[in-house]
Amino acid sequence: MNSFDSICQRHMIWIIKYISKKYSSALYLIWYTDTDKVSTDRFLTYKDGTIFSLLTLNNLENEIQHERFNLTYPENLRPWLADISKSKVTESVVYNTDLIVESFLRGDFSEMNLEHLTNFVNLFDDYVHQDEKNEGLKVHSEAASIREVWDYYYDFCFWPKFKMEENKIEKRKLEVDVAEFLKELTGMVEAFDRNISLKKVDG
Numbered sequence: 001m002n003s004f005d006s007i008c009q010r011h012m013i014w015i016i017k018y019i020s021k022k023y024s025s026a027l028y029l030i031w032y033t034d035t036d037k038v039s040t041d042r043f044l045t046y047k048d049g050t051i052f053s054l055l056t057l058n059n060l061e062n063e064i065q066h067e068r069f070n071l072t073y074p075e076n077l078r079p080w081l082a083d084i085s086k087s088k089v090t091e092s093v094v095y096n097t098d099l100i101v102e103s104f105l106r107g108d109f110s111e112m113n114l115e116h117l118t119n120f121v122n123l124f125d126d127y128v129h130q131d132e133k134n135e136g137l138k139v140h141s142e143a144a145s146i147r148e149v150w151d152y153y154y155d156f157c158f159w160p161k162f163k164m165e166e167n168k169i170e171k172r173k174l175e176v177d178v179a180e181f182l183k184e185l186t187g188m189v190e191a192f193d194r195n196i197s198l199k200k201v202d203g
Helices: 004-011 060-066 077-084 097-105 111-129 132-141 144-162 178-194
Strands: 013-019 027-033 041-043 051-054 093-096 196-198
Touching: 004 013, 004 077, 013 097, 027 196, 041 111, 051 060, 060 077, 093 097, 093 111, 097 111, 097 178, 111 132, 111 144, 111 178, 132 144, 132 178, 144 178, 178 196
Parallel strands: 013 093, 051 196
Antiparallel strands: 013 027, 027 041, 027 051
16 A cells, blocks of 8 residues: 555645644645646645635545535646545644744744744745735745845755855854844735635535
């Protein structure tokens, strides 16, 4: 029997466990790589563009089928659902924006928290770029303070791991307007949350 992870890899569809201060419990989002020519990374969304979400992974297939006529349904979703029907369904990755924001509020700009932030910014950008009508959300992820921290992580934390010792640049201290950064970060999380649709499905 194929493992759930290998099924997700084969169909290029994954489950995200998403935690935000806005919600009393975690949500589950479907994220996939489209079969279009440029392999666009997308969220499973409703036809109005909002992100499909679940409170539980129990009866995942039934809940998606219940909403199928309201969803933008990618061609790799149906075979993925068929293949996972006998597997233990679980999240592939966790994004905890509550923890990210709280960490920076405490002044914790550790490499681990910078990585968590960068991953969320990249996820946010996936949503921005999957549909032209999301272009207005760019103002959040492209805010100067957000990009300053994002660039710092890649320049001084991520890419140096792949460079020879003699080619590494000296790591400098991150200098950013913390108050402005926290304001922009909170705004970005709130913008993402506003675009999640949480519908209770009976059954």
